[in-house]
Amino acid sequence: MVSCHSISETYDVDVHLLRTFVTVASLGSFSAAATELGYTQAAVSQQIAALENDLKVQLLTRRPVVPTEAGARLLEHAEPLLLRLDAARADVVRLTSTPPATLTVGVTPLAGAIPAFPAAIAALRNRMPRLDITVKSGTRQRIATAVARGDLDIALLDGLVAPGDSLPEQAPLTAIGIAETPVAVVLPRDHPLATRPALRLTDLADARWIEAQDVAPSLAEIRRLSGAEGFRSALGYQGTDTQTLIALATAGHGLTLLPATAIPEGVTAIAVTTPRLAHRVELLHGTLRKASAPAALAAMLG
């Protein structure tokens, strides 16, 4: 029983359009994406329209600009795809260009805060004193693309996962688990639950939270991992300083979820036991074949 379908001559999705789509989705705004990418507002609008036209689906709701179901599905493909596109170029040019004398290391704020990190850098400088090392901090997204593009040789990323799980796969990049620590919720001292020894995340679904996208797990991620609605944002915090964030939480502006190791003594914080969650740090690098320095760093961290 063999039938011959009409051969669908569907042609390549334009990655240019995917790039702006991802940017628009992540910024939640056409105009913001336009300035980010150096386009005009109209161009971005045309590009999204073209993409939606091509796929015959609406990808974003407007006002507010949020991915539809189809858009969310597309994002799952587009992000690793663009990462690999960058990695492809970087990986090929790395073959010809002479390896630079400086090792550039990326870190997300909470990953750089683990004790092993400065120790490993110190050990590395000790062992290879002639190696010039540069450390750059940034968000997970930026760091991942920088590693893919070859702007960073190696990076430490952090994220919230079920214990034993890895961080979401960064398509062509390889990741090595470095550390896993329990997580805790920072509460104001007089919070009704502050005396509990431990608590379930869902008990706090109705509380007010701080949306601190650059440091703490996003509320959307918390919703996904806890499997519950709620976790509404009472305050946005843009920045990477955990001290400030903890101060805000302690003062009652909202709750925040942090790795236990990042919370100083004296701060009211309760461990989260359900669901089982861990703050995980991973070492990320591109497809360097003879990865000498990265391997050394991994050994020190591991």
Next chain:
Amino acid sequence: MVSCHSISETYDVDVHLLRTFVTVASLGSFSAAATELGYTQAAVSQQIAALENDLKVQLLTRRPVVPTEAGARLLEHAEPLLLRLDAARADVVRLTSTPPATLTVGVTPLAGAIPAFPAAIAALRNRMPRLDITVKSGTRQRIATAVARGDLDIALLDGLVAPGDSLPEQAPLTAIGIAETPVAVVLPRDHPLATRPALRLTDLADARWIEAQDVAPSLAEIRRLSGAEGFRSALGYQGTDTQTLIALATAGHGLTLLPATAIPEGVTAIAVTTPRLAHRVELLHGTLRKASAPAALAAMLG
């Protein structure tokens, strides 16, 4: 110690160029790729030139047309990337279009030859008599892209691996191991080694082989897995019929490596013991979330 690199404003590699690059590399010819893709010879030449220009590396040698080291590296990225590009479109449109009433199953020739396959199809038809099933056969490459594009709902692929390993990752597609069988070399009856109970692959490096790309593992793959040079081709065979291939091998036109289960009684064939190799069959499918029929099929095969 923070330094600010010159921000490399590298822009996206054109996937259009990647597509033709992959085609040229796999066909080993500009003109053949041109006809395959519906371009003119000149256009393909320009595209490859543009890509090499963009990356500032020669990607292919000419005459013969073979990937350079940089080209090979680029291929490693380009193939899964293009697969994912197809999968992205297919995955999004699948959300809107109503699921077709017919299940389309792909198989590579040797995967379809395992006993479990026709049995599973039979069981599936029995259990879901109203489901229309179509089976299509093809090469691994074609089948993988068809699954990615959604032209196939599910597929069985086969390949040669070290026992326990999976087939090379098909980027966004998920694979489930189905079966693993030992491999054997088909020899002419009067071959000096025909009386051995078992043999090392490297003992046959100097022999003449049949390059049967569509059925058996390619000689390049055999070289890679055995870690030895040699395995020169005495005869090319294009086709998927193992009987013909075995007849050629038995008649002394060259050796060929096949899964033991695909070799009938009476044919002179010696098991390969070193290196440890297995013929592996995997079930491949796209990112169908509620994969009812595929799941059922997997269960039957597993």
Next chain:
DNA sequence: GATGATTACGGACGCCGTAAGCATA
């Protein structure tokens, strides 16, 4: 009424096909 997405239109650039050139077996 202001912010922000969409539509209209014109110019520039890119890309492919035709055709001529050139190297290698």
Next chain:
DNA sequence: TATGCTTACGGCGTCCGTAATCATC
């Protein structure tokens, strides 16, 4: 000499920017 890759050039389509329009808060 023939096959097959490369270079030259012209036309067509695509895509972005400017500018005007429309919708929503």
